[in-house]
Amino acid sequence: MSDKRELIIEAALKLFCENGFQNTSTALISKEAGVATGTLFLYFPSKEELINTLYIESKKELSTYLKEGLSKQKSFKLKIKHVWMRANEWALENQYAFRFIHMFSASPYISNVSRKKVASTVDFAEKFVLASIKEGVIARISIPLFFSIFDGLWTSTVNHLSTLRGTKNKQKIIEQSFEIFWKGVSK
């Protein structure tokens, strides 16, 4: 992957988060990235494609990060907690990417193409969540609802964290939120 492509991605993520899709022109992105206006269209056929790519790649990065070290966790609770902790860590370390995913998910830009391309983001979790329901570890709810709740709690936790200062404080909130989630979904 080219150096300039990466610069454009970084710049676009930042500007879209700070000013929204509407108020971020391709010229501005190029300027922020330190490349010519034409260069952007060398790597991305259109602004919309750039936005979709940003989403797909951010989701992939997140997914990879969540899976790392997962197999070491033995119990279902530990597995889920591992994913929870890493999801929150990732969001704090990649604030622009996190906010972008959030913005994009809420917007109607999501094309069917991108929806499908990232359908596998939580695939890895589906198996053990299903297994846990069968084992009676967690309440009898549908998998999509389970993921939806995880996602909603994750998002609101991170949004809450961004209003706080202090690393220790944040760690405490992340643990607290997980306990709330776990109390809620476990049997």
Add this chain to the structure above:
Amino acid sequence: MSDKRELIIEAALKLFCENGFQNTSTALISKEAGVATGTLFLYFPSKEELINTLYIESKKELSTYLKEGLSKQKSFKLKIKHVWMRANEWALENQYAFRFIHMFSASPYISNVSRKKVASTVDFAEKFVLASIKEGVIARISIPLFFSIFDGLWTSTVNHLSTLRGTKNKQKIIEQSFEIFWKGVSK
């Protein structure tokens, strides 16, 4: 309030939800509303102001709807459940307004002005949530985190509901989600 103003608000809500802020021109909104392009600017000084107004008025409507009949509920759990049920009902009945609030909250458009103007949306709940924490009914978490979690779970529940068919099914999910929320936050 003028008739045309209302038509513009309805049209704008619909189009913004369907096409996003970027791909919805003021001309298109006027056309959908059945008024002249100039008329929009008679009621709203700018597109941005229109967007802000949409947010503020939707939030106010929601807030009013949530408070209705609240005083009849005796226990804290019943009060919160009342708010939860009405929040979900409102979202299903006002899908565009709900999606708009969601979109807008995720976007950076939120100006400080609108943030302040709607700060009172959940004011009414603050008192009895605080009281309940003191009474030991719910876990010792901060009020903002409590509201953040409520909001996150509400949003993800409604998003999940929109993928389903059948009123009875939906009602079941709403109850299920509330139980998860309540198990999570209560002591």
Add this chain to the structure above:
DNA sequence: TATCTTTATGACTGATTAGTCATGCTAGTA
């Protein structure tokens, strides 16, 4: 009916923007 006020219209404009393309640059090869 005549006069005044308010509300509505839509053609128009200045500014902005996504995307193009002819040209330039750089690095690899011989």
Add this chain to the structure above:
DNA sequence: TACTAGCATGACTAATCAGTCATAAAGATA
């Protein structure tokens, strides 16, 4: 040094859009 291939440039353009304004219609008042 001469040639080539592909990356990079930024001035340019066709299209679009937010917002204006001169004009007109509709209501109100007397």
